[in-house]
Amino acid sequence: MSKARKHLPANNGGRPEWHSAAVAQPSSATGCTATAFDGFPVGSIALIRRGDCTFPVEARNAHLAGASGVVIYNNVAGELRINLLEDFTPNIPVVSTSQEDGERLARTAGLRMRLEAQTVRGNIRTSNVIAEFAGSNPGGVVVLGGHLDSVNAGPGINDNGSGVAALLEVAAQVVKSRPYDTVRIALWGAEELGDLGSQFYVGALSPAQKEALALYLNFDMIGSPNAGFFVYDGDGSGGGCRAVGLWRDRARSRRLLPQARGSAA
Numbered sequence: 001m002s003k004a005r006k007h008l009p010a011n012n013g014g015r016p017e018w019h020s021a022a023v024a025q026p027s028s029a030t031g032c033t034a035t036a037f038d039g040f041p042v043g044s045i046a047l048i049r050r051g052d053c054t055f056p057v058e059a060r061n062a063h064l065a066g067a068s069g070v071v072i073y074n075n076v077a078g079e080l081r082i083n084l085l086e087d088f089t090p091n092i093p094v095v096s097t098s099q100e101d102g103e104r105l106a107r108t109a110g111l112r113m114r115l116e117a118q119t120v121r122g123n124i125r126t127s128n129v130i131a132e133f134a135g136s137n138p139g140g141v142v143v144l145g146g147h148l149d150s151v152n153a154g155p156g157i158n159d160n161g162s163g164v165a166a167l168l169e170v171a172a173q174v175v176k177s178r179p180y181d182t183v184r185i186a187l188w189g190a191e192e193l194g195d196l197g198s199q200f201y202v203g204a205l206s207p208a209q210k211e212a213l214a215l216y217l218n219f220d221m222i223g224s225p226n227a228g229f230f231v232y233d234g235d236g237s238g239g240g241c242r243a244v245g246l247w248r249d250r251a252r253s254r255r256l257l258p259q260a261r262g263s264a265a
Contacts, residue, residue: 019093020114021045021068025106030075031058034065042066045113047105050075056088063090069115070094073102081152085193093117126189128197133174133183140181141212144170145198146219147191160191162223181214215243229256 024044028036030051040046046062050072059070069092074080080096088094093115097105105111129148146163150156167185174183189197202210231248 019045019069019117020112023047023071023105023108023111023113024067026062026065029106031061034061037061037065037067040065040067043068045069045071045115047102048072049102049106050080055082055094056084059084059088059092059094060090063092068092069113069117071097071102071105071113071115073097073105074099079153083193093119126197128189128201129187130201131171131185133171133179133185135179135182137181139212140214141184142179142181142214143184143186143216144219145186145188145216147188147197149190149192151192158223159221160219162221163219166219166222215241217243 022041022044023046024041025047026036026040027038029049030053031037031046031048032051032053037046040062042065044067046065046067046069048058048062048070051058055072058072062070072080072082072094073096077099079098082094082096084094095115095117105113126149144167146167147160148164150159150161164187167187171185174185186198186201188195188201191197229251231244231251
């Protein structure tokens with residue numbers, strides 16, 4: 001069975017911790033509701049299939065039913081990487097595995113399992129990187145952003161090395177001229193953990209600073225070999241934002257034939 005790659009269920013100082021118990025499954029394979037664990041044998045390790053709810057919800061339902069550990073397996077082919085974040089505080093091991101291994105375990109009658117969890121829970125400091133190029137219009141700020149972090153499943157070349165590389169090139173070009181609006185380039189930390197860096201930044205802005213923001217463009221996974229071309233109207237205003245119209249016109253002039261997203265086709 002595959003070991004967990006990324007989770008924060010316990011705090012044992014990073015020392016290996018072994019746990020052995022019988023394995024049981026909820027009545028609903030995903031365990032997304034508390035009732036799915038009615039009659040669950042207390043002290044057993046819960047074997048749960050990935051579902052529509054979050055990993056902390058599945059693990060918490062198992063813990064409340066008396067599970068001594070949790071194994072979550074993928075619902076599609078391939079390995080599964082999980083992160084419970086700060087939403088999960090019970091001190092039980094929670095690990096993940098592939099669909100193939102999980103289904104094999106689910107078919108094994110009378111199964112007992114030994115889990116090894118090596119985890120550390122604590123605060124980890126990360127940073128946003130902000131660069132600003134002053135424009136001639138003091139009342140307008142255009143923000144271009146993308147996240148710096150990636151996920152364990154890949155090397156991060158597209159997600160999001162591509163966005164960061166593009167932003168660095170934008171910065172190299174902007175510095176050669178004096179833009180009309182101030183251009184602020186933001187490289188966000190901890191995006192993959194729930195947009196933590198960008199939310200922290202916006203939350204620290206004063207009302208006046210927020211009012212000065214004229215536009216935000218996000219650069220994320222722009223190196224996809226099978227990309228779709230479209231203009232996305234994020235607030236659903238029907239193209240009322242001048243920038244949406246400019247992007248749409250440019251895409252059409254280059255015969256990219258943007259697909260409809262939101263209401264700005």
